[in-house]
Amino acid sequence: MNKPHRDTINVELAEIISNTNYPGEQYILRVHSPLIANEAKAGSFVHIQCTPSLPMRRPISIMRTSPKTGMVDFLYKAVGEGTRQLAMRKQGEVLDLLGPIGQPFQLHKEKNRPLLIGGGVGMPPMIFIADEIKKQRSHYQPFVILGSEVPFPFRAQPSQFILPGVPAEVTATMPLLEEWNIPCRLASLQDYAGVYEGYVTDLARLWLNALSEDERDQVEIFSCGPHPMLKAVAELAAEFNLPCQVSLEEFMACAVGGCAGCVVEVKTEQGTAMKRVCVDGPVFDATQVF
Secondary structure: OOOOOOOEEEEEEEEEEEEEEEEEOOOEEEEEEEEHEEEEOOOOOEEEOOOOOOOOOOOEEEEEEEEOEEEEEEEEEOHHHHHHHHHOHHHOEEEEEEEEEEOOOOOOOOEEEEEEEEEEHHHHHHHHHHHHHOOOOOOOOEEEEOOOOOOOOOOEEOOOOHHHHHOOOOOOHHHHHHHHOOOOOEEEOOOOOOOEEOHHHOOOHHHHHOOOHHHHHHHEEEEOOHHHHHHHHHHHHHHHHOEEEEEEEOOOOOOOOOOOOOOEEEEEOOOEEEOOOOOEEEEEEEHHHH
16 A cells, blocks of 8 residues: 655755855754655655755754745744754755655644744744745634743834733744744743743743633644654643643654654554664654554
8 A cells, every 4th residue: 555655755955045044053054945845744854964964864943935936934942963063054055855745734624723833943833824825714713832941033013913812921933934924922031122931831821811701712733843842732631621632752763654763653543663764754643652
């Protein structure tokens, strides 16, 4: 039987358009990659050869695509040898990309209040799914919460939206989402001006508690970030009896399902199974993995 991901992954040489440095050793990389731009969905990632001298690729989530122009944006942090080498790559150079890879997030029409929660380098998939929601804005009423313990890789601005349960002094938002008419708030433990002082799940709980029962029944949670954050998001979803999809972060070797080096334990209707984060995920139902 053919696998659902067979013949869906491209190898593409992508020209670097920009590779911009932000505080906290964060970078936003933009490449011209028409094949991947046309086929990627929210939750997809690519396996990047950071430099020809490093044969092992690095998985990086896609933040935004433009099928019309062929542009693909990534947010990454220089934390190891591979991403430090990637940070040194310049405009006009070419990167070897493998992608798009992975099962994406699935929006459900019957739940029109998507709550998107992203932490650190888990923010990009939330931006991507927000971009998809923007195209269907008349149906959905989203709320995005982004968290970071280093300076955010964008200049926050006061939000135009007043949100139930959100403290009046918490006004900082991501400008791009405001341009898309999507409400957003930022959370951190670093005492940034206008940013909620606490965990993303604390802010989400304030918002959820302020909704009516009917409004809360329309919420579905989508999240990506470090494992402890995802565990807390899954517990929050269980607390309010809400559906929740999470995108797992995992070390990968091949990233195409061959090596089984990224397997996680997943609960299925047939019992416990070992699933590969790369091609069986990275998006899973939160109740399956937490």
